[in-house]
Amino acid sequence: MEIPRHWRLKQQRYALVGEVCPHCEEKIFPPRDVCPYCGNEAKTQFTFSGRGTVFSFTTLTEAPAGFEQAAPYTVALVKLEEGPVITAQLTDLGDRPVEIGMPVEMVTRKIRAEDEARGVILYGYKFRPVMETPK
Amino acid sequence: MTETFPQTTFAPLKPDRPVGIIGYGAYVPQYRLPASEVARIWKGGRAATPIKEKAVAGLDEDVATMAIEAARNALKRAGIPADHLRAVWVGSESHPYAVKPTSTIVAEAIGAVPHIQAADWEFACKAGTEALVASMGLVGSGMARYAMAIGADTAQGRPGDELEFTAASGAAAYIVGPAEEALAVIEASFSYVTDTPDFWRRPEQKFPMHGQRFTGEPAYFKHITEAAQHLMKATGTTAQDFRYAVFHQPNTKFPQRVASLLGFTPEQIKPGLLSPIIGNTYAAAALIGLAATLDVAQPGDRILVTSFGSGAGSDAFIIRVTEAITQRRGVAPTTQAYIARRVEIDYGTYVRFRGKLAS
Numbered sequence: 001m002e003i004p005r006h007w008r009l010k011q012q013r014y015a016l017v018g019e020v021c022p023h024c025e026e027k028i029f030p031p032r033d034v035c036p037y038c039g040n041e042a043k044t045q046f047t048f049s050g051r052g053t054v055f056s057f058t059t060l061t062e063a064p065a066g067f068e069q070a071a072p073y074t075v076a077l078v079k080l081e082e083g084p085v086i087t088a089q090l091t092d093l094g095d096r097p098v099e100i101g102m103p104v105e106m107v108t109r110k111i112r113a114e115d116e117a118r119g120v121i122l123y124g125y126k127f128r129p130v131m132e133t134p135k
Numbered sequence: 136m137t138e139t140f141p142q143t144t145f146a147p148l149k150p151d152r153p154v155g156i157i158g159y160g161a162y163v164p165q166y167r168l169p170a171s172e173v174a175r176i177w178k179g180g181r182a183a184t185p186i187k188e189k190a191v192a193g194l195d196e197d198v199a200t201m202a203i204e205a206a207r208n209a210l211k212r213a214g215i216p217a218d219h220l221r222a223v224w225v226g227s228e229s230h231p232y233a234v235k236p237t238s239t240i241v242a243e244a245i246g247a248v249p250h251i252q253a254a255d256w257e258f259a260c261k262a263g264t265e266a267l268v269a270s271m272g273l274v275g276s277g278m279a280r281y282a283m284a285i286g287a288d289t290a291q292g293r294p295g296d297e298l299e300f301t302a303a304s305g306a307a308a309y310i311v312g313p314a315e316e317a318l319a320v321i322e323a324s325f326s327y328v329t330d331t332p333d334f335w336r337r338p339e340q341k342f343p344m345h346g347q348r349f350t351g352e353p354a355y356f357k358h359i360t361e362a363a364q365h366l367m368k369a370t371g372t373t374a375q376d377f378r379y380a381v382f383h384q385p386n387t388k389f390p391q392r393v394a395s396l397l398g399f400t401p402e403q404i405k406p407g408l409l410s411p412i413i414g415n416t417y418a419a420a421a422l423i424g425l426a427a428t429l430d431v432a433q434p435g436d437r438i439l440v441t442s443f444g445s446g447a448g449s450d451a452f453i454i455r456v457t458e459a460i461t462q463r464r465g466v467a468p469t470t471q472a473y474i475a476r477r478v479e480i481d482y483g484t485y486v487r488f489r490g491k492l493a494s
Binding site: 010015047069070091092094107108109110111121123126 | 165203240246
């Protein structure tokens with residue numbers, strides 16, 4: 001059980017809350033309080049739009065411990081609209097083939113349950129193919 | 136009993152300060168289990184099925200994740216920051232935890248914490264509409280400007296039970312606020328509640344039990360007609376005054392029959408009758424039906440919504456659509472857009488998704 005660690009990360013995990021640098025205006029994810037681009041302090045919260053594209057991907061059939069129940073699943077490097085590239089599972093793919101450059105959007109899903117029937121359920125960001133919105 | 140306390144003397148619920156729906160959002164997972172698959176496994180392939188197919192949550196979905204997406208859609212349509220909400224209430228009979236609120240997970244994910252009321256509601260299929268009535272009270276009293284009520288379920292049926300044809304997954308979220316900001320004004324509400332054990336699940340049991348045919352006349356039909364008829368009588372309205380009507384929908388036939396009993400035409404219930412293609416989404420059922428109806432309604436249209444929760448009770452609402460709907464509903468996916476992204480699964484995949492394999 002790593003309750004405090006997961007609890008500390010909940011905002012970034014649930015809703016892609018990162019930071020924006022007040023000096024160079026680069027968007028930062030995950031948040032780290034120091035801008036990796038200009039080196040200045042950066043503590044201003046910024047919620048990412050959740051839109052991005054698949055930069056690269058791979059499908060896991062032999063899942064690491066804790067993720068066996070989800071296999072096979074696809075993990076991608078997602079380039080967010082605002083700049084950063086993050087690693088996340090893709091979901092709701094159905095029979096759709098994944099392609100580099102495919103537009104995706106963030107959804108909050110179950111990541112894993114520590115100790116399947118008794119432990120804390122971890123939720124966090126995954127990405128799915130973009131849904132059409134009317135107009 | 137009704138002779139000594141005639142129900143008709145009770146006025147419908149109307150807050151001092153007029154309230155309405157300022158944002159709404161639906162969510163339906165993409166997986167579909169055709170009823171013919173259940174019939175194939177359990178009925179030798181030969182059974183009249185109560186619906187065509189039902190929506191099934193994926194492996195990484197539960198009431199919290201579905202409620203989060205519905206809530207985000209509602210916030211988009213409301214156009215308010217999440218931290219303006221003063222309540223996040225989630226009604227369900229399939230909360231992910233027995234102890235630990237779903238509502239805190241949802242409120243954290245949408246950014247509504249920490250200055251809010253949050254709690255989970257339980258009243259079988261009307262837990263969500265009960266939260267909606269409470270939201271009317273919170274906003275209508277002036278204690279809060281905005282409150283969010285959600286109905287969501289990943290309903291379970293025992294393998295081989297009749298419920299397995301229909302027990303489905305989905306969510307719908309509503310933000311109640313002042314009537315002047317509403318895309319649909321809630322004109323009045325009325326509820327009808329008795330102790331009627333038509334469907335239940337005891338603690339630590341995985342699957343519910345039900346009273347077979349007892350779920351019909353004394354439960355579903357009695358409570359819905361009482362709530363709806365009283366509300367219409369008290370407000371001086373008849374079925375002809377409504378453009379649309381939405382009823383709780385455990386299958387295809389029940390809502391069709393109760394609509395006819397109350398004088399509504401098949402046309403009036405058409406946009407909100409989704410059970411044939413998504414199943415019974417329990418606490419979300421009437422609320423998703425309302426969302427699909429709001430997706431197509433025009434300013435001035437009146438909608439009668441009546442939920443039903445086993446155990447048993449019904450909440451009825453009269454809703455009037457305003458001009459604001461045409462501006463705001465396009466900013467989030469429609470209910471039909473969710474229904475359209477359909478991935479068919481077989482019974483084996485369904486058993487895996489719903490955790491029905493012993494290990």
